[in-house]
Amino acid sequence: MPEASVRERVRPLYEWVTMISAWLIPFMIVFIPLYAAFKRVPVYETFIDGAKDGFGTAINIIPHLVGMMVAISMFRASGAMDMLASLIRPLFDSFGIPSEVLPLGLLRPLTGAGSLAFTTELIKTYGPDSMIGRISSTVQGSTDTTLYVLTVYFGAVGIRKSKYALKVGLFSDLVGFFAAIIICLFVFGT
């Protein structure tokens, strides 16, 4: 199978990106003030001026985030999430998709920490190199927590009417979830 050669091709990319990720932030922390000083900007005072806004912005997000997290936390603790999962489960079984990953698909758009915990649990239980382990890693890594992003980004600027943004986010989560499953079954399948 070409699997091994794919791995070989991916490795340099991985190392390259890891290196950039490690260097980029320190580079920015040094380069931006240096460039600004060259442009005769009073760097420290400007930093303090801009940094002041950060506090207010983060505080503004609190009501939005508390509201959402309460609802999501209740939804999980009440067992409603599990009931929803058991409703959809037969559909998964009929397509030969491991239904263990189903709760992850429901959890992923709602809570980043919750779905990461669930993914870790799946990896621990079934092993990172099992199909379930691979699918859950791919699902977890390929999209962001839609409800969190919406709450934080719109909450920070006081947007109350999100128009179609949530529908778009959830739709892309759904597509991403099934894409992850299909791609994994295709790439790692026997």
Place this chain on the structure above:
Amino acid sequence: MVNFIWLFFIAVSFVAAILNGRMEALTEAAFEGAKSGVTVSFGLISVMVFWLGLMRIGEDAGLLRKIAVLLQPAVRFLFPDVPKGHPALGYIMSNMSANILGLGNAATPMGIKAMQELQKLNPHKETASAAMCTLLALNTSSITLVPTTLIAIRMTYGSVNPAEIVGTTLAATLVATAAAILADRWYRHRYNRRPPKDIGRDGTMAQGPPGSDAGGFGQGKGEAVV
């Protein structure tokens, strides 16, 4: 839709708690959720304060406008209604690059800053503009080159090849992002043709919370460029 989802979660939870006999757990979960909402927001403070400070230096030095102009063609397609060289484009680009590189704690402040810049162009301060919806769509699907957290977890649990999911993740994330962009486009067109009636009600240029004016410093600077 957010109203509906929120109510749906709470109401369904209550019913499910009755059925499953988990009323006590529900109370605990409600307050646990509230607590984690505050914890996460507080976690954001340090990151926001630091990055917004650094970004202000970049803005004052004219770096952001440079980036915005340089990467014009790429964002032009996604954000057709943002004026050329507007600082929002610089922040959007920084947000997208941070996402791609998996720098979560840099992506969020830049995304919020981009939202604040887009809010200045928004005629209805409480309703999301088309550009804001597009930026959100890009962030919810969030293209990731290397899912570092997951590679670390896989390593912890003894994977033979922890990085083998890099390719599948990249493929899945591209599909999700393409779906987000297409859906966003579709809704944008549909919305433009038939704007909802209730826009005027909240479109009275109401003052947003204090944070929406944050960064007013650079206001109007970018518009005149090019």
